[in-house]
Amino acid sequence: MKKITDERLVLQNLKNIRIAFIIQTIGILGILGYDLVTSGLDEMRKNPLWTVFIITAVVSAYLSMSISADHEDNKMNPLKNLIISLIILILITTIVGFFVSLTQGFSLINGVIVGVILFICGLIPIIYIYYLRKKRQDKDSE
Amino acid sequence: MDNKVKISRIQVNLTQQQLAEKIGVTRQTISLIEKGKYNPSLKLCLDICNAVNKTLDEVFWIEKGG
Incomplete structure (x- = not known):
């Protein structure tokens, strides 16, 4: 596969990834929410998706720190x-x-x-x- | 954003495709820049200017309020 050098397409690609990430997060929250309603908080936290969700949240919080430090x-x-x-x-x-x-x-x-x-x-x-x-x-x- | 990319490109006898290949972007990007629908980075602007043998202000300068 050829590497994309066109800056417009690179940018578009990043925007697409953002949309995919939003959908993925909504999906994870939906599954966790379903677990929470049907089997309670402890069962929900046993789900590996919970770990994925928390790690993502922590990583995103650390990354946004560098933005707020500049802001x-x-x-x-x-x-x-x-x-x-x-x-x-x-x-x-x-x-x-x-x-x-x-x-x-x-x-x-x-x-x-x-x-x-x-x-x-x-x-x-x-x-x-x-x-x-x-x-x-x-x-x-x- | 208004610019003179199309005029400059025609003056040096390049098609959109040729200009695009010269600076390593896609033809669609050149088309969008000419229409003023994409805001290119300074690096891309400089590449375009080099390809059409003009300076930055000749191709991209717009008078304020004009």
Whole structure:
């Protein structure tokens, strides 16, 4: 097969892929929705399509971070943003961990573990967006 | 978008197909550019200008409000 070099066709191809992706997502949501209604939340999450859907959502969220980093106006210092995000994250994880340890049937250790897991999960995107903002700032100042 | 691709192309005796082959796109793309229905990238504009031996402003410049 010959490689397409025509920029108009390349663009059209991307648009077509987008339409196919939308249809695919609607299909996946339909199947998951059917599972949810007929057999409940736990059964739905056993479906491998659920994993596919979540992974796609996470990948798309990470990819769109680079777009929003370019889109937002960059008056704020990235480091300041990082510190604010970290403070909020620590607050949220502490509160959640605290309430988990208070819940009946859960010990203090459980609370700490939940808090730490939440903290790590929140830390990764925060560091990633800090890296993106920092990179963009370096480019701006060139 | 209005442009003078068609006039420039005829001046150097090229058909749409020949021009398309010269710059590595399809004939349909040339046709759409001539009709003003496709907005080519700057790179493609430059390729077209090179193929018809004209400068960018001779082929693509339009007066504002004109």
